[in-house]
Amino acid sequence: MNRARPARTALALLTAAVLALGAGACGGRATTHHKPGTSHAEDTGSNGRLLKADDGDGHRLRQVDADGAPEVDLAVRPDSEDGWNVHLTVRNFRFTPDSVGGGALAGRGHARLFLDGHPLARVYGAWFHLPESLLRTAGGGIRLTAGLYADDHTAWAVGSSPIRAAATLGKASASPDDETTMVDLAIKDGKVTPAPGRTEIAKGRTVRLRVRSDRDDVLHVHGYDKEAKLPAGRTVTVTFTADRTGLFEVETHESDLLLTQLVVR
Amino acid sequence: MTGAPAPDAVRVLAHGIGARHDLPLSPFYAFAGAFAALFVSFLALGLLWSHSRFTGERAGRPLPAAVQRLADARATRLTARALGLAAALSVVLWLLLGPADPDRNPAPGAVYVLLWVGLVPASLLLGPVWRLLNPLRTLHLLVCRALRRDRETGRRPLPARLGMWPAAAGLLAFTWLELVAPDPASPTALLVFLGVYTAVHLTGAVVYGAHWFDHADAYEVYSGLLARLSPFGRRPADGRLVVRSPFNGLDATPRLPGLVATVCVMLGSTAYDGFSDAPRWITTVQTSALGRTTTATLGLLAAVALVATLYALCAGATRLVCGGLPHPLTAFAHSLVPIALGYLVAHYFTLFATEGPHTLALALGADRPAAPEPPLGPGGVATLQVLAIVTGHVLGVIAAHDRSVRLMPPRRAVIGQLPLLALMIAYTVGGLALLIA
Structure with missing residues (x-):
């Protein structure tokens, strides 16, 4: 009998917590970018060390140990109709489109694409179609870079340089080429x-x-x-x-x- | 297939089913296989035993009594019968009521992949399974029950001369439908075939009794021949289920009239399946003045005839060398079964592994499910194909060797095998060449 009461209290608390969480999750419009009440402020949590340096685009680096750090590989191939298909292979990393704007959690976040150093797009999955029009809007270029970012938009980094991979966009896909x-x-x-x-x-x-x-x-x-x-x-x-x-x-x-x-x- | 274009025109497939074929074998694998086959053949001549070792039907170690009870239980038999009948019924219903597009209808896959190709592993593992599942046998049994007639006795005794000939004809008809017919996957074609087949065999069973199915039903014979290579079998002397060497099972193959024809149809049709992929043959068929179906039919018949002629020549040569050998044709026919099995595995492994699950997914109601990726990469498939063909060859050589030392006088046993050895090398090299084509 003695043990039943704490158990019941715990259950009540749990129920309340679930209800509160559920209400919070259902209340706001689902968004892939900033959740209500979040901002671009960097998370000061304990995942990685926030560096003074930034990624060249205003996002501070978040340094983690090389051991078990997120990794990324980038492959591009011409799309059969328009532009390119970009394939990101990540290790020790998960795309978390639902929690972008939240705190920096180890091994989670999203990727960003840069064309000749200019930001091009945010990527929330392994495959991304890069239409010719987007390349034109970005001012053109052939050097495509992908970097991994935490949910708070800090750039994951190892040894004070951001975790990145690069690939070259060859000739335009519209003309038949060696491929x-x-x-x-x-x-x-x-x-x-x-x-x-x-x-x-x-x-x-x-x-x-x-x-x-x-x-x-x-x-x-x-x-x-x-x-x-x-x-x-x-x-x-x-x-x-x-x-x-x-x-x-x-x-x-x-x-x-x-x-x-x-x-x- | 002329006429107004329909958006979902019935797919016409070179094979009964399947959109992806295995890559042609690279010559390296083929040469390696051919060399291995040659090497093993001559090694066998020199090294194998000089007195027959296989004991055929008497061989085997009995399985535990519990296994035998389970296998022989009335419930097991009834379940198998019910399963076979239910599967056949659902195929017929899919054919009658389902969509015509084989991408949405599991019935063609069920016939060409699950039944035809699936019988190979099933029979190899479990023995002559189709005998248990055969829905025609069950139908006949039910009709006899209803009419209160004895199912074993027909109106007439089964003529011994008939042997396996009806099965050979049935196999040829089925492979014609699969490989030659203009539209093998269309419900109409399948319904006509299944209807005619059912009518013929039920009539046969009514006239000659249920024994008709033993050697006349194409699928029972096909499954039974492959089951000769199964490690499990039933010993006729005491009815025990035994574990036995596949060689003994093979050795016990009944030497019935039509056995040679059946094996030749198995080999010839699989060979034609490989051959019919070659662009040169396709061009011949597409541009032939005789029309496609006629040309392809001639091709299939020619493949079977070629296999049979080579075999007959070889039997003649054996008789010439050894003299006085009774029935040299049927005496060695069993040794071609492993070679046919090798052909079957080489040609249909990937098809079964991809289209089998695809068909099941369709039957379970999935809408245009994707066929799974083949389990083996190109190198793996090539290795498997060569291994299957060479293993079939080796098993065939050993089976033939044992039969020759039993039948031929000892002095002539080695030289007497030479024609058969040459024939097997020809089949094996031919089989490998077909995989390159």
Whole structure:
């Protein structure tokens, strides 16, 4: 009987706490940036050491031990239609879009992208599409840098330099370049030119199929499940990134012709 | 497939099912495999035993009585029957009522992947499972119960000459549907095939009794032949379930008429499946004046005929070398089963591992689920393919060796094996070449 009372009190307190938290969470509009009542003030908590130096853009550095520090890698590849796709690989780090504006918690936060040193965008996940228009607005550039930031917008740093990774944006994606394999196919009177064969493609390359049919048809790339209408006499371009290995057939559906086989390895 | 374009026109697949094929084998792997096969073959000639060691049906160590009771329990049998019937019913219902698009309908995958390819691992692990699951057998049983007739006795005794021939024909028809038919994944094609198949085999069972299924049902025979390589089997002498060497299981393969034809269809159709991927053959089919289906049918028949002709030539040569060998054709047919198994594994492993779960996800109601990534990378698949084909070859050589030392006079046993060895090397090298193509 003696033990029951503290237990009940604890339960009541817990319930009250849950209710208060729940009300707080439900009350405000969900926001990915500043929560109500938070500001750009740096968190003075115990996660990392706040340095005097900043990241060059007014955000102070927050230094942590190299051991177990967040890490980031940056990879870019041309988007098949517009701009670039940016891929951030992070270790010892979690994207926490819901708590940005809060305190600096170890191994959490978001990333920022810079183009030739100018801030470009905040990133809350591993993948980010960088449209050509954004690059233009930012004044252009080819050096893309990604840095990791804590929820209070301080830059995570090791040895008084911010944790960053960089990549170079190559030639504009609109023009076919070394990364693209072009495949030209024509269908006339039920015959495919060049005769169906195999196209070897290294994994990760962009494939651009240009197909011209003398009758209305539907093009289908198996495995990647790309479909495109082929109006008679018009050249149709289908572009995709060959990111799965295997042998894939490119076919037309109405005339049931195999056009080519893509060997992605 | 001509006519107005439909937005979700029925997918036409070169194979019954599956959008991604394995990469062609790199010549390095193929050469390594061929060399290993040659090496093992001649090693076998020199080193293997000179007196037959396999004891066929008498072999095996009995499984614990509890396992046997569980396997033989009425409940187990009834459950298996009910499962088979329920699965068949749901496939038919999906075919009748489901969407025509095979990306949304699990029935084609259930037939071509879960049944056809799934029977391979199931039979290898558990023995002739289709005998238990076969919905036609269950249907026949139910009809006999309803009419109060004995299911074992038909109107006529089963002619011995028939043997496995109906099964060979059934396998050929099924592989034709899968590999040649213009639209193998369409519900209509599958319904017609399944309907005709059911009609033929139920008629067979009514006329000849339930024994008809033992050697005439294509899937039972297919599963039964593969189950010869299972470590588990039933000893006919005392009905015990035993653990046995797969060689003994293989050695006990019944030498029925039509066995050679069945094995040749298994080998030939799998070979045609590999061959039909080659761009040159596809061009031939697409541009042939005979029409596609005719050309592809001729291709499939030619593949089976080639396998069979090579086998017949080899049997003739064996008889020439050894003289007086009774039935040289059927005597060695069992040794081709492991080779056919090697072909099957090499061609269908990835398909089963990706399309199997995909089909199940579809059946469970997922909307256009993504097929899982293949479990093995390109190198892993290539290694597995070569290993499967070479292992099949080695098992075949050993099985044939034991049979030759049993049947041939000792002086001629080594030379008598040469034609068969040459044939197996031809099949193996051919199988590897098909994987490069």
